[in-house]
Amino acid sequence: MPLYCQLKDTLKAAIERGKLKPNDRLPPETELAQLFQVSRMTVRQALIELENEGFIRRRQGQGTFVAERKFRQSLLRLTSFTEDMQSRGLKAGARVLSVKVISGDENLMQRFEAAPDEQFVRLERIRLADGEPMALEISFLRRKFCPRIEEIDFTDRSLYVTLREEFGLELGWASQTIEAKLADEYEAKVLGVPVGVPLLLMQRITYLADGLTRIEYVRSSYRGDRYQLYVEVMR
Amino acid sequence: MPLYCQLKDTLKAAIERGKLKPNDRLPPETELAQLFQVSRMTVRQALIELENEGFIRRRQGQGTFVAERKFRQSLLRLTSFTEDMQSRGLKAGARVLSVKVISGDENLMQRFEAAPDEQFVRLERIRLADGEPMALEISFLRRKFCPRIEEIDFTDRSLYVTLREEFGLELGWASQTIEAKLADEYEAKVLGVPVGVPLLLMQRITYLADGLTRIEYVRSSYRGDRYQLYVEVMR
DNA sequence: TAGTGGTCTAGACCACTTT
DNA sequence: AAGTGGTCTAGACCACTAA
Numbered sequence: 001m002p003l004y005c006q007l008k009d010t011l012k013a014a015i016e017r018g019k020l021k022p023n024d025r026l027p028p029e030t031e032l033a034q035l036f037q038v039s040r041m042t043v044r045q046a047l048i049e050l051e052n053e054g055f056i057r058r059r060q061g062q063g064t065f066v067a068e069r070k071f072r073q074s075l076l077r078l079t080s081f082t083e084d085m086q087s088r089g090l091k092a093g094a095r096v097l098s099v100k101v102i103s104g105d106e107n108l109m110q111r112f113e114a115a116p117d118e119q120f121v122r123l124e125r126i127r128l129a130d131g132e133p134m135a136l137e138i139s140f141l142r143r144k145f146c147p148r149i150e151e152i153d154f155t156d157r158s159l160y161v162t163l164r165e166e167f168g169l170e171l172g173w174a175s176q177t178i179e180a181k182l183a184d185e186y187e188a189k190v191l192g193v194p195v196g197v198p199l200l201l202m203q204r205i206t207y208l209a210d211g212l213t214r215i216e217y218v219r220s221s222y223r224g225d226r227y228q229l230y231v232e233v234m235r
Numbered sequence: 236m237p238l239y240c241q242l243k244d245t246l247k248a249a250i251e252r253g254k255l256k257p258n259d260r261l262p263p264e265t266e267l268a269q270l271f272q273v274s275r276m277t278v279r280q281a282l283i284e285l286e287n288e289g290f291i292r293r294r295q296g297q298g299t300f301v302a303e304r305k306f307r308q309s310l311l312r313l314t315s316f317t318e319d320m321q322s323r324g325l326k327a328g329a330r331v332l333s334v335k336v337i338s339g340d341e342n343l344m345q346r347f348e349a350a351p352d353e354q355f356v357r358l359e360r361i362r363l364a365d366g367e368p369m370a371l372e373i374s375f376l377r378r379k380f381c382p383r384i385e386e387i388d389f390t391d392r393s394l395y396v397t398l399r400e401e402f403g404l405e406l407g408w409a410s411q412t413i414e415a416k417l418a419d420e421y422e423a424k425v426l427g428v429p430v431g432v433p434l435l436l437m438q439r440i441t442y443l444a445d446g447l448t449r450i451e452y453v454r455s456s457y458r459g460d461r462y463q464l465y466v467e468v469m470r
Numbered sequence: 471t472a473g474t475g476g477t478c479t480a481g482a483c484c485a486c487t488t489t
Numbered sequence: 490a491a492g493t494g495g496t497c498t499a500g501a502c503c504a505c506t507a508a
Contacts, residue, residue, distance in 0.1 A: 002496060028474060039498045041276075044475090052287065057446070060475045061506030078468045176466045180415035180433035180459035198415035198433045198459075211292070224415035224433075231411045233313045237477060263493060274479045279494085295494045296487030 003038050007046040010036075015055055015066055026056065026064040078174050078206070081127050081137065081220070082158040092158075093128035094137075097190065099150050101143060108140055111205060112214050119143040121150045123159070126190055127220075133191045135222040145169060145215055163215070170209040177203050178229070187221055198224035238273050242281040245271075250290055250301055261291065261299040313409050313441070316362050316372065316455070317393040327393075328363035329372075332425065334385050336378060343375055346440060347449050354378040356385045358394070361425055362455075368426045370457040380404060380450055398450070405444040412438050413464070422456055433459035 014020045026032070029047065033040045047064060050056045058064045085092035100122045102108075108120055120140050127135040139159060141149060146167045154162075163169040181201050188195040199221045206216040249255045261267070264282065268275045282299060285291045293299045320327035335357045337343075343355055355375050362370040374394060376384060381402045389397075398404040416436050423430040434456045441451040 004496075030474090039500090041499090042497060045496085047475095058475065059506085060504065061473080063474060173467060173469045176468060178413065178435070178464040178466065179462070180435040180457075182433050196431070198417050200413070200415040200435075222415075227414070229413040231413065233409050233411060239477075265493090274481090276480090277478060280477085282494095293494065294487085295485070296492080298493060 003036075004042050004045040004049075007032070007036055007038065007043065008049055011046065011050060012055060020066045022066050022068045024066045026066070028063065078171060080158050080160040081135070082160070085129050085134075088129075090129040091131075093131065094155055095126040095128065096153070096155055097124040097126060099123050099154075101150055108217070111217050112140075112142060114142065114214075121146070123150075123154060125154060129226075132226070133223070134226055135220050136187055136190055137218060137220045139216060139218040141216050142214070145213075159216075169215060171215070172207045172209040172211050174204045174206040176205075180224070181221075183221070191221075191223060193223060193225075200224055200227055200229070238271075239277050239280040239284075242267070242271055242273065242278065243284055246281065246285060247290060255301045257301050257303045259301045261301070263298065313406060315393050315395040316370070317395075320364050320369075323364075325364040326366075328366065329390055330361040330363065331388070331390055332359040332361060334358050334389075336385055343452070346452050347375075347377060349377065349449075356381070358385075358389060360389060364461075367461070368458070369461055370455050371422055371425055372453060372455045374451060374453040376451055377449070380448075394451075404450060406450070407442045407444040407446050409439045409441040411440075415459070416456075418456070426456075426458060428458060428460075435459055435462055435464070 011020070011026070020026070026047075027035065029040050029043050032043045032047075036043070047056065047058060051058055055067055056064055057067050079087075082092040101119055102122050103117060103119045105120070108114070109116060109118070112118070112120075114120075119142075121143050123139045123141070125137050125139075126133050127137050143149070146163060146169065149162070149167070152162060152166075160171065163171070179201050181199050183191065183193055183195055183197045183199050185195055187199065188197070200223075202220045202222065204216070204218050204220075205214055206218070207213060208215050246255070246261070255261070261282075262270065264275050264278050267278045267282075271278070282291065282293060286293055290302055291299055292302050314322075317327040336354055337357050338352060338354045340355070343349070344351060344353070347353070347355075349355075354377075356378050358374045358376070360372050360374075361368050362372050378384070381398060381404065384397070384402070387397060387401075395406065398406070414436050416434050418426065418428055418430055418432045418434050420430055422428075422434065423432070435458075437455045437457065439451070439453050439455075440449055441453070442448060443450050
């Protein structure tokens with residue numbers, strides 16, 4: 001592992017464990033270089049990446065400081081429902097409504113740019129936060145990348161963790177749309193809300209780490225009365 | 236202006252003007268260094284920032300390539316309605332509903348962490364895309380940073396451009412929430428839609444470039460039938 | 471004025487990909 | 490084997506901030 005990554009991890013761990021608190025000042029770059037027996041440029045690479053990830057702020061003439069907690073959370077990243085709920089301090093869960101292997105759906109083939117005979121796994125779940133229905137989530141996966149995934153029970157299991165640990169699939173990025181719509185009869189029934197309540201509809205196509213291969217299409221309908229997206233955006 | 240910024244701007248301009256096309260390979264780092272008469276580390280700093288901004292992809296052993304257009308657009312950034320519509324190929328406009336100077340609002344004072352006697356300007360506009368109502372936007376500005384801004388007509392004028400050009404205010408970042416709700420009677424009337432249609436509600440607090448000073452609070456209600464957010468998110 | 475981060479150099483060797 | 494980006498060094502001077 002590169003030296004700058006080791007230094008990065010060391011500092012990140014110190015911040016996350018509370019050994020370094022928000023607004024604490026870090027030692028100057030020259031001092032860190034001596035401490036870790038590396039050159040200043042190596043220290044700088046570690047610090048620049050930590051700043052980009054929101055863990056620290058660097059100010060010319062002043063020094064380097066641990067960022068406020070809220071600043072290092074929830075810049076919009078590719079997260080699973082499980083991770084999202086964890087960061088909100090809620091316990092994520094699921095009720096599996098159906099699991100199917102399907103193929104030949106025109107719409108899906110287009111979204112995935114897939115061959116006509118390719119198989120997909122359709123996983124439909126109600127997502128729970130502290131046991132309460134929060135969203136209806138319908139995921140489509142390309143079965144050739146995760147064979148027999150339909151045999152796994154996703155009641156209390158993160159899909160993304162499973163993709164990584166069982167199938168060695170590293171996710172890279174996703175393109176996502178967000179819109180407002182009304183709950184139809186089916187959505188209302190499974191979410192336990194009246195027909196016509198507002199929902200936040202998010203549709204996502206997830207790509208692997210190579211940046212090109214599409215692995216997942218997911219359509220999530222969040223209850224408008226319980227769910228709010230939070231984003232920090234830069235100019 | 237630093238050398239690496241000059242190089243960055245040069246390359247960015249070449250990409251934006253189409254002189255360098257998607258998937259074109261850039262010269263290797265050593266060659267760029269010779270071409271621009273700078274060290275390789277300086278070239279690298281320019282390239283790393285261009286990669287972070289989505290203009291290029293770098294691959295060890297292969298080279299540096301111009302990124303696909305869609306990859307360099309619309310990562311979620313702090314944009315004005317005007318910029319947002321431009322990037323969608325629509326013409327942005329506005330109908331000013333009211334402009335007021337107000338003070339003493341508890342709620343506002345809290346959002347801005349402002350003194351009890353501070354004055355705010357409240358600007359309420361219907362935002363138009365190609366002449367059609369798209370959103371109701373209510374902006375609150377701290378008047379001490381932009382005195383007499385209430386005398387400006389924002390019918391065909393970007394608020395953010397005005398803040399920069401008339402008042403020298405550079406925006407830095409914003410914290411933003413996004414949720415789904417139903418149109419109430421007032422919203423329905425001014426947007427020209429029935430009561431109860433779904434709306435995408437975005438609330439934003441905008442900070443200046445210093446990262447600390449809050450300058451704007453804006454509450455935008457977008458028509459759910461016409462507006463969709465698009466985001467690309469990284470893992 | 472002293473100390474911080476910001477920029478820059480001219481090398482070096484390594485890891486990865488393609489030929 | 491050749492060429493690419495990835496990591497790293499040991500210096501240097503500059504710009505900004507605070508005392």
